[in-house]
Amino acid sequence: MQARYGARPTLLGARTPRVEDDRLLAGRGRYIADVALPGMVEAAFVRSDVPHARVRGVDATAARESPGVRAVFAGSDLDLRAVPDRMPWVRPVQHFPLARDRVRYVGCPLAVVVADDRYLAEDAAELVEADLELLPTVGTAEDALSADAPLLYPEWGDNLLLSVEGDGGEVEAAFEQLRTVSGTFTTRRHTAAPLEGRGVVAEFRDDRLTVWTSTQAAFVVRAMLSAVLGLPERDIRVITPDVGGGFGQKNEIYPEEYLVPWLAMRLRRPVRWIEDRHEHLIAATHARDTSIELSAAVRDDGTIAALRGRVRTDLGSGEIFPAGYGPSLVAVGSLCGPYRIPHQAISVQGVVTNKTPTGGYRGFGGPEGTFAIERLVDKIGRELGIDPLDLRRRMILAPHDLPYETAAGARLESGTHREAFERAVQLGERMLTEERENAGPGAALGVGYATYVEGVASTTFSITGTWSSQDSADVRFDADGGVTVAVGISAMGQGAHTTVATLVAEALAIPMEQVRVVMGDTDTAPFGLGSWASRSTLVAGGAIARAAEVLRRKGTDIAAHLLEASPDDLELVEGRFRVRGSPGSAVSWSQVAQSALNRTFELPPGVEPGLEARATYEPPGLDHVPRPDGKMNAAASYTNATHAAVVRVDTATGVVEVVRYAVVHDCGRVINPLTVTGQIHGGVAQGIGGALHEQLPYEDGQPLATTFTEYVLPSAREIPPMIVEELGGPAPETPFGVKGAGEAGIIGPPAAIAGAVEDALAPLGVTGIDTTPLTPSVLRGLIEEARS
Structure with a gap:
């Protein structure tokens, strides 16, 4: 089919202005805080101000009597299931949207107050009294691993959410023969801090739940809501409005995203929660907080024959889905960078402490791993008296590699x-x-x-235990030749609408102005896993390419019938199917769409009415498990x-x-x-x-x-x-x-x-x-x- 393209300037590589920006810059964006529904009430959370304690009770009597309060709930009041632990290779956490037996970090939600507005809800939340029996605090990963450390989850027997040992047979042989250079490289805890914080709005109407949430993965949120709320996925609609920055932090699913929908179902009225910046800094996931102990077996010329070491990450309390150990695994995969290092054996420890849970943040382990190997290479050069740039030249991959x-x-x-x-x-x-x-x-x-390499469009199975890597696209022509494309990826400021419109226009040889892009709504978009791991362009592009191929073939058959020509004699140029060597003999996509959708009696024998295609793309060659x-x-x-x-x-x-x-x-x-x-x-x-x-x-x-x-x-x-x-x-x-x-x-x-x-x-x-x-x-x- 590629041979049917005529000469045409490509849209790929052009400095095209972003199609979404005019609306956003003119203030016509609709973010989560802009979602307002008739009869809506507001939620505020009571959060623990101690890092570790046993919950003996929550007294909400005064809060319930406060002006404008509609309801107050504590953990023991909820008929919700625990957030499922879907990863069999890590310890089960079994956490609930509100703490029941223990709090394990400052900021952990203990109770929720619903009132006529946020101010009244906040005032009432201050009246809730939590009876907490203080427990010893586990402050650092090193403290957590000491022999007499208090246990956050006593049933585990230690404080390791995840422990993986590296396989070191060939590595040990290199270390027995060669010089060793070692170091410990630490990236302190910080956070994404997007311009827009988190927020959720939910409405339960006609036995169907609609949830607006600032997320990067609407379909994953829908699946997890189904698991925790006990509703079929078909009865849940998740809508992602404009997102003011995600950076991986909004690829986690938070307690508030389960609880606000539950409140809407329980109260039978819309409920909204918007976090403030103080809440964000103590309750939204943190990131990094990783120490990498790394040793290199070094040849006489400074090049590295093998690496061994350990990636240790402070995961906070671990009460988040997906669990925060994923960046540790990516750090392991990043350590060799673009260098010819034949062997490595790296163990991983994901340690729980009394801190806010860690999760995803842009780079997702890549900055930590790159920091460790690049600092170690500099140290090798210094100890061996080799220019570190020359040392890199001796190891870095060349085209012939x-x-x-x-x-x-x-x-x-x-x-x-x-x-x-x-x-x-x-x-x-x-x-x-x-x-x-x-x-x-x-x-x-x-x-x-x-210098580094970065994996893009990765599998998510190793951190979710459920989903792999696929994404989908629906491409549909209207009778006037316009195209609507719906995709499963999400927009969060990265220009996804422009990218999708460009790829569709390129694949169908039409102007970008004729393309309308739909995403971020589980009712109108095809199934997809959202936007993270620099995946959007690759997976959406793969699905679009496959759907466009179906449409080009069908469009060519229809155009050939209208032109009384052979399909093999047609080329697609500037939105027109024309006979090669006879530019005057041509029909446009609009004419083809008219025949496919309106004047169906013009269709060739055996061709069904309609001009749309759905395709799914799964990147080949991925390992979803080791x-x-x-x-x-x-x-x-x-x-x-x-x-x-x-x-x-x-x-x-x-x-x-x-x-x-x-x-x-x-x-x-x-x-x-x-x-x-x-x-x-x-x-x-x-x-x-x-x-x-x-x-x-x-x-x-x-x-x-x-x-x-x-x-x-x-x-x-x-x-x-x-x-x-x-x-x-x-x-x-x-x-x-x-x-x-x-x-x-x-x-x-x-x-x-x-x-x-x-x-x-x-x-x-x-x-x-x-x-x-x-x-x-x-x-x-x-x-x-x-x-x-």
Whole structure:
């Protein structure tokens, strides 16, 4: 069918303005807080202010008598099922939307108050008295693993939600023969902090539940609501309005998403809950909080023969679905990066503590794993007296190495690993030279690099125990030649509407203006798993390509009949089926649609009325569970990039300023350069925040950053001028040759910035930077230690 295309400028790669932006910029967006229904009441939650306690009772008498209050419920009042533990390879948590027997973190919901408005609900919530018997607090992962640690789940016998040992036969042989270089690399706890917080609205009408929620995965929410509420999925409709940022944090399913619908069913009226920022910082999932102990068996030339070590993550209380151990597994798969490292044996420990549960956040383990291996490579170079850039050149994959399977099992079919690295080094050296020429005497300037691969469109089975990786598309012509496409992915600001419209227009050779995109509604969109893991473009593109192929074939048959020509003689150009060599003999998609939908007597024999197609795409070659050798190819494809960061360090105050930044990136065929560049800029900004500013410290189980006064986000002032260059061409292993770009920007900054800071402070003898964030107090301590 491809041969039937005529010469036509491709839409792929054009700098097309985003189709969704005019509506959003003009204030016509509809976010969760904009959903208002007749008779709606508001919910407020009573949350634990202690990290660990036994619940002896909840007294809501005064709250129920408060003005405007419609109902108050505690955990013992609910007739809900526990959130199912679908992963047989982890310990069961059996948590409920409201705590019943124990609270295990500050912010855990204990009770809910429903009132005529949020202010009355908040006032009444302060009157609820919880009788809590304090229990010893487990403050850190190390504390949790001590022999006398209090147990969060006594039936487990320890505090390990997940424990996986690495298989180390070939690895141990390398360590017996070669030099060892080791380090421990820590990424502190922080969070996504999207502009829009969480929220839920629910209505139960005509025996059917409709739920509006700010989520990245509407169909997964529907399935979990069915499991907990006991309703068939067909009786639940989940709608995702405009989402003001998700970043993986809204790919979790929260207690409030079960409870607000239950309230709507119980009270027989619409209920809304919108969280405030204080709630968000203590009750929405946190991220990172990972320590990676890593050792390399190193040959004489510095190259790595084998890795061994352990990824240990503080999962908080673990009371979330999907459970927060997924990034630990991705970190394991990220450790080899784009390097020829033949063997690795990495164990994983997911530890529960009395903190807010951890979950997904953009990068999903990639930043942690990249930080560890890039810092270790720098350390190897330093200990062996080898330029760390030359050391990377000795290991990095070249074009002739592809396809290549990493030690973790990832199959890299395509990529520009060496080219991206060399180009980023050129940019880094140029940026550093320019900054030094403009800097005053004694300025502490340095450059650092991070190179990595990122799995995109991964399986979700290993963290959900239920879903794999497929997604769907419905493509339907109207009689006037317009097209409506419905897809199972979600929009959350990443330009998904523009991407889908572009792919449909490209596949059908029609203008983008003729395409209408529908997503985020389980009643109107086909089944899909949502948007996460940089999957949207690849899986939606695969489904669109298959549906478009069906439509092109049918359209060609109809057009050939109308033109009294052979289908093999037609070509599709600019929305018209024309006879090759006879441009005047042509019919448009509109004419074809008229025959298919209205003038059906014009259809050729055997062709059914209608002009629509549904298709599902499942990326091939994925491992949904580990293979017998323990390896796993968990992603449909792999992007690659190298980042270069130039920093200036104030040695008196310890303040780090990122003054220049460059990303050389390869995500296969670029659909829209504006969208890709925007995604990378945003990811780098978040990566700078995690590398230098953002952290969620605890003391005795109490969170110390509960407002934006204590939780420091980077502003525009902290984001430097940025160069973004795209390499590579269409990936041979994917539909349209595309990969993914949603998470690439955030993976490199921690490693690149740490390397740059170490380079800037090398004259002072500062080495071994192995922890982020690099706050001023941390840097001052390192400088003072080196000087002493």
